[in-house]
Amino acid sequence: MSRSWVSPGVAYLARGLLSVVVPAASSIIIVARLASLKGVRVSPWLISALVLGAAPLGFAAYVLVDGRSQQRKANRLGARLVPRVRGKWPGNLDKVVNMVMRSENEYLARPLEDEIKVLGPTINFRFFWEDLIMTTEPQHIKTILATDFDNYVKGTKFREAADSVLGTGVFNSDGEIWKLHRTMTRPFFTHDRISHFDIFDRHADHAIALAKERFRAGLAVDFQDLISRFTLDSASEFLFGHCIETLSAGLPYPHNATESTNATQGDNAATAFAYAFSQAQQGINRRLSIGQTWPLTEILADSTAQHMKVVDAFLDPILKDALEKHSTAVEFDKNEFADDQTLVDHLVNLTSGEIACYDRISVVAISFSDFKIIKDETLNILLAGRDTTATTLTSAVYLLAMHPEFLTRLREEIISKVGLTRRPTYDDIKEMKYLRAVLNETLRLFPAVPFDVRENIRETTWISPEYGKKPLFIPQGTMVSYSVFLMHRRTDLWGPDALEFDPDRWLDERVKKYLIPNPFIFLPFNAGPRICLGQQFAYNEMSFMIIRLLQNFLTITLSPEPAMRPPAWWAEKDGRQAIEQFRPRNHLTLYAMGGMWVKMEAVDDVEIIN
Numbered sequence: 001m002s003r004s005w006v007s008p009g010v011a012y013l014a015r016g017l018l019s020v021v022v023p024a025a026s027s028i029i030i031v032a033r034l035a036s037l038k039g040v041r042v043s044p045w046l047i048s049a050l051v052l053g054a055a056p057l058g059f060a061a062y063v064l065v066d067g068r069s070q071q072r073k074a075n076r077l078g079a080r081l082v083p084r085v086r087g088k089w090p091g092n093l094d095k096v097v098n099m100v101m102r103s104e105n106e107y108l109a110r111p112l113e114d115e116i117k118v119l120g121p122t123i124n125f126r127f128f129w130e131d132l133i134m135t136t137e138p139q140h141i142k143t144i145l146a147t148d149f150d151n152y153v154k155g156t157k158f159r160e161a162a163d164s165v166l167g168t169g170v171f172n173s174d175g176e177i178w179k180l181h182r183t184m185t186r187p188f189f190t191h192d193r194i195s196h197f198d199i200f201d202r203h204a205d206h207a208i209a210l211a212k213e214r215f216r217a218g219l220a221v222d223f224q225d226l227i228s229r230f231t232l233d234s235a236s237e238f239l240f241g242h243c244i245e246t247l248s249a250g251l252p253y254p255h256n257a258t259e260s261t262n263a264t265q266g267d268n269a270a271t272a273f274a275y276a277f278s279q280a281q282q283g284i285n286r287r288l289s290i291g292q293t294w295p296l297t298e299i300l301a302d303s304t305a306q307h308m309k310v311v312d313a314f315l316d317p318i319l320k321d322a323l324e325k326h327s328t329a330v331e332f333d334k335n336e337f338a339d340d341q342t343l344v345d346h347l348v349n350l351t352s353g354e355i356a357c358y359d360r361i362s363v364v365a366i367s368f369s370d371f372k373i374i375k376d377e378t379l380n381i382l383l384a385g386r387d388t389t390a391t392t393l394t395s396a397v398y399l400l401a402m403h404p405e406f407l408t409r410l411r412e413e414i415i416s417k418v419g420l421t422r423r424p425t426y427d428d429i430k431e432m433k434y435l436r437a438v439l440n441e442t443l444r445l446f447p448a449v450p451f452d453v454r455e456n457i458r459e460t461t462w463i464s465p466e467y468g469k470k471p472l473f474i475p476q477g478t479m480v481s482y483s484v485f486l487m488h489r490r491t492d493l494w495g496p497d498a499l500e501f502d503p504d505r506w507l508d509e510r511v512k513k514y515l516i517p518n519p520f521i522f523l524p525f526n527a528g529p530r531i532c533l534g535q536q537f538a539y540n541e542m543s544f545m546i547i548r549l550l551q552n553f554l555t556i557t558l559s560p561e562p563a564m565r566p567p568a569w570w571a572e573k574d575g576r577q578a579i580e581q582f583r584p585r586n587h588l589t590l591y592a593m594g595g596m597w598v599k600m601e602a603v604d605d606v607e608i609i610n
Contacts, residue, residue, distance in 0.1 A: 007299060008294070009295045013295075063129045066129075070473065073459060073473065077471075078470060078471070079471045080472060082123065083124065084123070084125075085115055092128070093128075095125065100289075108450065108585060109451075109483065110577065112134060113486060120465055122134070122135040122140055122472060127290070127291045131475055132479050132481065133474065133481065134481045137465045138521050140482070141520060141523065144480060145528035145531075146527055149528050149529050151457050152455070153175070154454065156455070157292055157455055158455065159172055159173075166284075166379070166383075167372065167375070169376040170377060181377060184347060185381060188346060188381075189537050197426075200234060200541055201423055201548075203247065206247045211223075212602050220598060220599050222561075223595075223597070224394040224591065224592050224596040227397075228274065228386065228394075230390075231385070231387075231541070232246050232274055232382075234385075235385035238385065239343045239344065239378050239381060239382060239385070240318050240343075240378070241344070241345070242321065249268040250268075254597060255562060255563075273310060277311050280307040281383070283304040284587070284588060288481075291479070315375065322342065322344040323374070344378060347374050347378070383589075391589050392443060395445070395590070396442040396542070398581075398596055398598075399441075401598055402558070404555065406503055409434060410435060410438055418551070424547045424548075429539075429547075432547075433507065435543055437503035438503045439542055439543065440503075441501055445489070447523075448589050448590055449484070449524075450485035450590050451485065451586065455478065455480065456477065459475055461473055484524065488521070489575075489576075495513070495514060499575050551603070553603065554601045556598055558597070559598055561595060564597055565581070565582075566581070566583050
């Protein structure tokens, strides 16, 4: 990852000094000097005051000119400005503070939803006079992801916020570089590869055995922690050919247990890696929520630096070992992907040597034998392969615990198709319609990536979400955020029961009524050219684990820990907030604050009792 001894805040202020203060101050000093040559004496105090005031005066002039310029451009295109959030303090500072403070205890996205209820599905937060557009409108998201794809990139603003964590990987690149990354990783998710379940089976057995041991002791398990270990061990073995063995570390105990594994947890390098990686992602999310001025909150140091030191210390030896093994192995055909080949093997073999990447401006030669490039790419794929699957399985178990009638139906389908012991196959999973419905309904209510961002290259317009009104003007270089989390819950798109968990909506007439006419209302894996390459891989891994769970367990019940429980006042609110039994939060992906503590009744334990 990129490292710098200069903090983001200091670098940001230095750029501002060079771009605004220095030119303005230089102009003032030159004018004063010319005046003195003509015999006009200018007070040093006046010069000092003008120099000190150059930055705020220059910025105020910029804001005024920018606002008028946007209105003229919108008028020229027959459009209108996106409805703006109006705070009481300059730069909507009060709105920023309110949003940050409410996010600590409020339901996920509730502050955003409150603004959307007033202004409509597409709004401009205009934090610190910077355009920050948020949309939950399917037509606008379709424009971003598909119909005008080339105009929307990750952009410099996202890259600057994410570079210290994601580096040059596929989720933090654009243009020809992104296309090359995409081409490199696509073979890893072929049909043959995703139907290879040996690794899933081995780690699923380990996770289930740990859970049974804890349940037999009468204790709850943090399923989010357990399943994150399962997906991390599976992903690391797929990616590196080296399982990092997080399941071998002691599981956390509930707060009222007589035993504690805090010391064991703290000394476990794999657990420390997982925690640090999560905290680093939280840093990216915090930066993006603030906007372009985020470096001002990191004047003293990069907030992700300490976490990434832990990530690097853990990951570097594993990758170096994989690269050393590759250097002594027989080279594979660059156009083929062997069944026992890891992603690291594939990347080194495919991209060894110099590859020229052409874009509109320049020719960039990248040495893909470079350790950093391979590390960045594998870390990006590790993020996708571990976090998104883990959060969806966590949400699925939560919803099944809340709705035992659906759990019973799902278990009946599983037992009828594969029985109590047989390992499911790819064909088994394809035939399980109700299992897919449960997963789709989970992804609708709790999509793994609740928010995403892009930046537009050219100024453009979006169709008005309100019939009969002018289109919306989107200025060039605007950070545009879209929320599938909020879109998936819109009653005007999904019907009056949109906030209810009901897998049958994927099997009855509601599919024809809502989804088929407007497929862009359901986007858990994105869409268009940047659609998730691992979509089917994720469905298979999630399906496999749920099948294994319900082959082994009859019931799932919540056993909320204090840190997991929502505040009591949530019950007084409307919508899902009133009934939710956990606290959904997000960094780059969704997670359950305080964990997802559950108890399960094992099939073999019931048989022993009977």
